[in-house]
Amino acid sequence: MTGQQKQFTVVGLDLSLTGTGIAYRDGSTSTVLTKQKDGDHRLTQIEEAVQIAVGGEHLQLGPAVDLVVMEDIPQTSKAAKPIAMVHGVVRNLLNKQGIPYAVVVPATLKFYATGKGSGDKVPMALAAYKRAGREFDDDNQTDAWWLRHAGLDWLGCPEFSIPAAQRNALQKADWPEVKR
Template sequence: MTIPGLIAPGTLSPLADRVVAPGGLRVIGLDLSLTSTGVCLPDGNTFRIKTRQKDGDRRLLAIRGSIRAALATHRPHLAVVEDLPMHAMAAGLTAKVHGVVLCELLDAGVPYAYVVPATLKSFAADHGNADKARMAAAAYLAAGVKFGDDKGGDQCDAWWLRAAGHDGCGQPLFGMPQAQRDRLLKVDWPEALQRSATGQRTP
């Protein structure tokens, strides 16, 4: 199995202490899964990291390598990660992916925030149980975006995670009803990055 874009850990300088110019926030959205991880890059492009079940835990290496390459290339100020699912078995499998990806974020000095699925769906589609079709329709209405090869909705969710990061840090990508924006108030955004993104220098 090819592991794309491997870069030595520890080679990226921390980003958390940088002041973000207005309009210059770079956010990466990550919908993590052992079988199909959705990624939305800071430029808005999305892709999936697909793995094969027969590769077992070595799938973690492919996911780690792709995330490491994305962080090195796009240098995000913030990663927004969909939180773990509630189902015990799914949570256990997804937790493996969270572990390796969080190591990459920490090593690259990229602050991160978790958004639970119900909050993301409420923000995007004004409904905590919105299905993938409704989430995709909301993305099209908000920004005219369509997602190809996205049967599981992974790229769509990653796109909305990026949008949530911009909104939560005071640099929204598009207009939304305030009631939906308020759903993000429960997210624990990195405080220093919030001040920086809104033009206030950190102490």
């Protein structure tokens, strides 16, 4: 690519045992809804959905993604244990495939998206609408979409403008080395 900046492919994941939000490499989003009655088989459902999202040549979706960005496990929530189980499954999958991933704490993601590190999900959805005209079916998709954009922004190819103070918040995340 002489004279052109590399275009990166990034997937955003808002991991949850009941409703995992996925932002695909093309910017589309979906939610993987699981049923409690399925028990630990929900982990397999989520793993399979993430496998499709990150692709791979064997799935005829083109090359695997350059980076996956996930929201971190909440530290003070009763949901931390099941979310940690989902993280373990997904991180194992990504490690096996050699796909680098970053983990962003919720407060950092909220500040990146809205300029404020706390609050409910409404400001996140409103910010997505204001910046890119996007609306989502649920807050899982909203978070996943912002995670994808945080990764693209970190890699130097943002799809829209973000104030510098908000962009600087991304320095708090632990970013892996990504081949440029």
